[in-house]
Amino acid sequence: METILLLAHTEADGSLAKSAREALRAARTLNQALAGSSLVVGLVGENVQAVADSIAACPATKYFGVAGKDFAQSRYASDAAAAEAICKSAQATIVVAPATSRWARVLPGVAQRLGGRADTHVTGVADAGGKPAISRWYYRQRMEATLTRAQRPWFILVDPGSQTACECGAGTAKIETVAVNLPDNCKRTTVVGIREPKADAQTIRPDAELLFVTGAGWTKKQADGQTHVPEAEKLIRGFLQLSRASLGSSKSLVDQSGEGQAVLSFLSHLNQIGQTGSTPRHPKGLSTCCHGEEPHTVGWRFINERRAISLDPNCGWARGKADVLYVADAFAVMGKINELLAARK
Numbered sequence: 346m347e348t349i350l351l352l353a354h355t356e357a358d359g360s361l362a363k364s365a366r367e368a369l370r371a372a373r374t375l376n377q378a379l380a381g382s383s384l385v386v387g388l389v390g391e392n393v394q395a396v397a398d399s400i401a402a403c404p405a406t407k408y409f410g411v412a413g414k415d416f417a418q419s420r421y422a423s424d425a426a427a428a429e430a431i432c433k434s435a436q437a438t439i440v441v442a443p444a445t446s447r448w449a450r451v452l453p454g455v456a457q458r459l460g461g462r463a464d465t466h467v468t469g470v471a472d473a474g475g476k477p478a479i480s481r482w483y484y485r486q487r488m489e490a491t492l493t494r495a496q497r498p499w500f501i502l503v504d505p506g507s508q509t510a511c512e513c514g515a516g517t518a519k520i521e522t523v524a525v526n527l528p529d530n531c532k533r534t535t536v537v538g539i540r541e542p543k544a545d546a547q548t549i550r551p552d553a554e555l556l557f558v559t560g561a562g563w564t565k566k567q568a569d570g571q572t573h574v575p576e577a578e579k580l581i582r583g584f585l586q587l588s589r590a591s592l593g594s595s596k597s598l599v600d601q602s603g604e605g606q607a608v609l610s611f612l613s614h615l616n617q618i619g620q621t622g623s624t625p626r627h628p629k630g631l632s633t634c635c636h637g638e639e640p641h642t643v644g645w646r647f648i649n650e651r652r653a654i655s656l657d658p659n660c661g662w663a664r665g666k667a668d669v670l671y672v673a674d675a676f677a678v679m680g681k682i683n684e685l686l687a688a689r690k
């Protein structure tokens with residue numbers, strides 16, 4: 346009989362992140378699929394009652410909590426101690442957790458302490474003939490594998506964005522408090538602040554409805570024989586501000602900075618989509634000034650609805666990579682779109 350533990354931590358504002366609700370969905374899927382299994386919840390944070398209440402209508406039979414000032418912020422030693430204590434109290438055989446940066450660095454270590462195993466980048470869970478199974482991608486998202494494990498406890502870190510968030514409602518949860526006495530040597534690290542780009546400079550937005558991709562065409566000579574990089578920058582920035590889309594790029598464009606050419610100042614290699622870049626998940630994607638070559642479009646695997654704007658009617662997007670290709674000048678199209686979006690606001 347499996348005891349499935351959903352392990353989550355609170356956010357800085359005391360709430361439960363969407364990724365935790367997605368992991369809860371995966372935990373519920375396993376619980377429903379495995380006859381005789383039970384679902385329990387474990388929470389870590391400064392105060393965990395509000396978060397437990399927010400999901401109290403889920404079919405979990407027990408709630409475990411490690412709470413207090415020492416557990417408010419991400420720190421390996423205290424997070425690992427909290428997770429270990431909850432797993433032991435719950436006698437968990439399967440631990441499902443969101444792959445947040447906080448859990449991703451701690452839970453494989455906790456699996457080691459408990460003699461278990463951990464799998465990361467999990468994108469699906471299922472029943473494989475009465476046994477729990479997970480799926481994940483290999484070789485730059487080209488091959489999907491389904492695997493099972495006999496070792497317990499089994500830690501399953503679910504990739505954010507891969508599941509639909511669980512909508513279970515609020516109520517009143519009775520939390521079993523798990524005491525963790527942290528020795529001083531587990532409190533040496535202190536988070537003194539968070540340095541992050543300003544909201545407008547933060548162009549990678551995993552939760553955005555739209556992935557907006559820029560290609561090298563934005564910096565190439567246009568019909569008048571000139572490049573128009575400042576104008577390109579203005580159009581792209583304008584669109585991102587109006588649409589709140591996430592910004593992706595082709596490799597050619599992000600590489601140009603290394604080659605000393607005029608580039609868009611807000612792009613870095615973190616924006617690169619493709620075989621040697623990232624494979625984000627967004628419901629829709631719009632590519633601009635990009636040729637749509639295979640090493641780039643392989644990064645679009647999880648984008649459901651794809652559109653592209655390119656001057657070249659024979660580009661890769663026209664060869665089955667996009668649902669719709671607009672053979673048009675992206676400068677003109679994006680200028681018009683920005684105008685329409687601004688008018689709507």
Ligand SMILES: Cc1cc2nc3c(=O)[nH]c(=O)nc-3n(C[C@H](O)[C@H](O)[C@H](O)COP(=O)(O)OP(=O)(O)OC[C@H]3O[C@@H](n4cnc5c(N)ncnc54)[C@H](O)[C@@H]3O)c2cc1C
Pocket residue numbers: 559560561562563565567594595596597598617618619620621622623633634635636637638639640641644654655656657660673674675676
């Ligand atoms: C091992 C390997 C790994 C790679 N990994 C990646 C990867 O992870 N990601 C990636 O992106 N690439 C990757 N590449 C490179 C990839 O093959 C392409 O070279 C790259 O994606 C091309 O970028 P691009 O389409 O932006 O540029 P280009 O090929 O230069 O295309 C520019 C496009 O812009 C169009 N254009 C120009 N002006 C306009 C305008 N005004 N309006 C509309 N369209 C316009 C042109 O018609 C052209 O189609 C990899 C290559 C290799 C060999």
